[in-house]
């Protein structure tokens with residue numbers, strides 16, 4: 001199903017090479033393939049358009065038409081542009097507070113609870129912190145139990161209050177609890193919510209206002225399609241989040257949503273989720289993500305053949 | 307509604323009296339479809355069909371166009387999607403009727419099972435749930451909450467036990483209770499994990515030791531906000547379990563779920579249900595015309 005970009009560019013580049021003379025039309029043809037590969041990878045329609053326009057300008061600016069190996073230069077421009085768009089400051093997590101408060105947000109099923117656990121484990125084991133997990137999802141069946149199971153696995157304390165159905169109150173009480181019990185990081189897991197659900201968006205805005213987190217994270221499923229931009233924008237409008245967590249990258253999705261989100265909210269992607277187990281996380285590598293989106297395992301071989 | 311009217315009036319203005327749809331309009335259509343996750347391939351297929359029809363029929367007004375577009379898109383949905391079903395019916399002659407629910411992580415399997423159980427129960431059916439997700443934290447508790455809400459029995463074992471064994475027990479129990487419907491929950495799994503996919507095949511096989519025609523239905527749940535990866539999901543789950551129907555969830559948001567058009571077309575699997583919320587009533591029988599119309603809203 002997923003023809004990869006290498007093959008397509010290869011074809012387009014053969015066209016380039018075959019012609020004695022390279023014209024602007026050839027470049028347009030190549031860019032059409034790039035755009036299509038981006039769409040197949042779930043990059044947003046508008047983002048893909050903007051991206052190829054930018055690449056075109058760069059290509060023409062760098063005289064791709066007169067260079068000896070136009071294909072090679074094109075691939076490099078595409079790859080570099082994508083990497084730089086996806087990169088930026090590889091900022092870590094702000095742990096300066098005492099306690100440092102981290103708020104998780106995102107759509108239903110994106111992986112918030114699982115990543116809350118992973119992050120707690122990471123901070124405990126790698127950063128010698130004493131985290132507290134907080135169960136602020138008062139809606140999903142067994143959400144509180146789920147966080148407790150995760151906490152037990154990691155031997156990390158979990159704060160919950162089954163009698164209370166007000167997430168703002170729970171979050172505030174949890175921070176007080178953390179202070180008296182020497183927890184220096186508080187990770188607040190929240191219910192999944194849709195961006196169009198005004199009541200639920202107001203709820204998380206209120207949690208945010210009440211606890212003033214050091215770090216607000218937006219958790220997004222890497223298999224997300226075109227809607228990623230709407231969601232990311234809506235959550236960012238309400239929370240002005242600090243970073244993005246990209247989950248389920250152990251699958252075979254190309255993950256173009258990462259590019260769309262980055263270009264619409266311009267916030268760093270901080271970590272990725274790579275499995276269901278509690279240690280399945282990694283920091284984000286822009287260049288690897290660029291390769292993945294383009295379906296270019298091996299840019300070098302492509303260039304050599306071109 | 308506003309965009310929809312705009313789109314159709316623009317479309318009809320651009321083709322009125324012409325035998326060819328101009329590029330502007332096709333670009334517009336492409337944007338609508340791709341932005342609904344229909345995917346480039348399927349979008350091109352639809353555009354080709356429209357062009358052919360326009361060339362042949364030389365039709366005219368907005369209404370006809372609207373109709374043509376709906377028909378051409380809906381036509382790609384498998385023939386089995388008659389789009390006229392209005393209730394949650396299941397065949398009477400198979401008892402118990404066994405539904406196995408599969409899909410990648412977090413798409414809404416367990417929730418859909420709760421909602422389905424509610425619908426079947428409402429029709430007076432005797433429903434039994436099987437908690438064969440023994441892996442994810444508190445998955446069994448989650449299904450238990452749904453079973454309590456709907457007031458139907460659930461068969462379960464401890465966390466970490468063999469899912470095939472849970473499915474086996476569930477069918478045994480259902481037969482003993484003379485149940486009408488059995489719904490088996492399974493753990494979410496990514497389709498590129500071979501061991502986990504083989505496990506599903508095994509769950510399916512073991513059920514046949516109790517009811518030899520089981521499962522009568524393998525329902526693949528797709529998250530409506532998923533993009534083109536859903537194709538690979540459909541392909542791999544079909545390979546492991548012969549998926550017979552699809553449910554698309556989370557369509558209460560802004561995502562359109564358009565990827566199922568191509569999936570339904572390519573794999574000939576009907577879309578049966580759509581999820582439109584987290585509540586017990588938030589499940590609908592799929593209607594292809596309403597679905598297509600939602601792209602233009």
Ligand SMILES: Nc1nc2c(ncn2[C@@H]2O[C@H](COP(=O)(O)OP(=O)(O)OP(=O)(O)O)[C@@H](O)[C@H]2O)c(=O)[nH]1
Nearest residue numbers: 108109110111112113114192248273274275411412
């Ligand atoms: N394969 C894989 N599965 C993951 C990953 N992260 C989360 N999951 C799975 O995705 C499903 C949903 O994860 P949760 O952590 O419950 O998601 P959530 O955002 O808390 O969901 P809600 O609270 O219902 O909104 C579970 O089956 C997790 O095991 C990942 O990186 N890889």
Ligand SMILES: Nc1nc2c(ncn2[C@@H]2O[C@H](COP(=O)(O)OP(=O)(O)OP(=O)(O)O)[C@@H](O)[C@H]2O)c(=O)[nH]1
Nearest residue numbers: 108109411412413414415416417494556581582583
């Ligand atoms: N808005 C909305 N949320 C839904 C819908 N269906 C399910 N959800 C939510 O999506 C999240 C995941 O649903 P689950 O039923 O746990 O998904 P699952 O496929 O069983 O997940 P795993 O077992 O972890 O793989 C929960 O928060 C559900 O409430 C829907 O149609 N609309």
Ligand SMILES: [Mg+2]
Nearest residue numbers: 112113137143
């Ligand atoms: Mg959760």
Ligand SMILES: [Mg+2]
Nearest residue numbers: 415416439445
């Ligand atoms: Mg489940």
